[in-house]
Amino acid sequence: MNIEATNLGKRFQRDWIFRGLTRVFRPGSATAVLGPNGAGKSTLLNTISGQLLPTEGTLTYTLAGHPVAVEDVPHYLAYAAPYLELLEELTLLELLQFHTRFKPLQPGVSLDRLIGIMYLEKGRHQLVREFSSGMKQRLKLGLALYAAAPLLLLDEPTTNLDATGVAWYQEHVQATRAGRTLLLSSNVPAEYAFCDEELLVTDFQKR
Ligand SMILES: Nc1ncnc2c1ncn2[C@@H]1O[C@H](COP(=O)(O)OP(=O)(O)OP(=O)(O)O)[C@@H](O)[C@H]1O
Numbered sequence: 760m761n762i763e764a765t766n767l768g769k770r771f772q773r774d775w776i777f778r779g780l781t782r783v784f785r786p787g788s789a790t791a792v793l794g795p796n797g798a799g800k801s802t803l804l805n806t807i808s809g810q811l812l813p814t815e816g817t818l819t820y821t822l823a824g825h826p827v828a829v830e831d832v833p834h835y836l837a838y839a840a841p842y843l844e845l846l847e848e849l850t851l852l853e854l855l856q857f858h859t860r861f862k863p864l865q866p867g868v869s870l871d872r873l874i875g876i877m878y879l880e881k882g883r884h885q886l887v888r889e890f891s892s893g894m895k896q897r898l899k900l901g902l903a904l905y906a907a908a909p910l911l912l913l914d915e916p917t918t919n920l921d922a923t924g925v926a927w928y929q930e931h932v933q934a935t936r937a938g939r940t941l942l943l944s945s946n947v948p949a950e951y952a953f954c955d956e957e958l959l960v961t962d963f964q965k966r
Pocket residue numbers: 771772776794795796797798799800801802803944
């Protein structure tokens with residue numbers, strides 16, 4: 760998905776979180792959205808993806824040359840973030856069956872294959888509530904990375920992952936990013952080292 764932001768700004772009450780952002784996010788690009796805690800990285804991701812209304816400026820979305828209305832963007836979006844909750848009262852298999860009714864997986868990726876990719880075979884019939892925090896994070900990432908969605912947002916993707924989990928993330932984000940528009944908010948170089956573009960939120964403040 761091609762996203763064109765023009766003079767974009769977001770304000771909460773009296774505080775501008777960012778202002779004057781003009782940029783094109785192209786299919787196949789991976790942009791690291793960087794900045795210290797509270798700088799506005801999540802706000803920027805949510806504004807660019809149309810989930811928060813910008814205070815000023817415009818956003819236009821295009822998919823394969825066709826315009827996409829902002830209210831249709833969620834249909835094309837896969838999103839993993841610490842503040843997005845899993846349905847923890849379901850077993851892993853139930854959750855995957857439910858989730859993929861609305862967010863189908865990429866062609867050729869079955870539920871069984873995804874469970875294997877996420878190293879969650881033993882949890883297949885276990886309640887997600889009982890998963891460790893690292894297992895839950897692999898599940899969130901697996902669902903987003905392997906969704907058939909052209910826009911991928913990853914907010915602090917290695918939250919709760921150990922060194923093996925970080926290596927797993929690095930392998931699978933590379934395996935699934937081709938052709939997609941990827942925006943990734945981070946403070947951790949291991950999460951975003953592969954990104955070809957960087958956007959420092961603080962460059963769009965104090966205006
Ligand atoms: N709904 C809201 N209403 C008012 N202020 C908000 C709202 N959401 C975020 N903010 C404020 O906007 C600022 C940026 O928050 P945001 O979560 O985007 O930062 P961040 O860079 O993602 O932070 P972190 O690295 O800690 O996750 C903060 O000062 C926060 O309090």
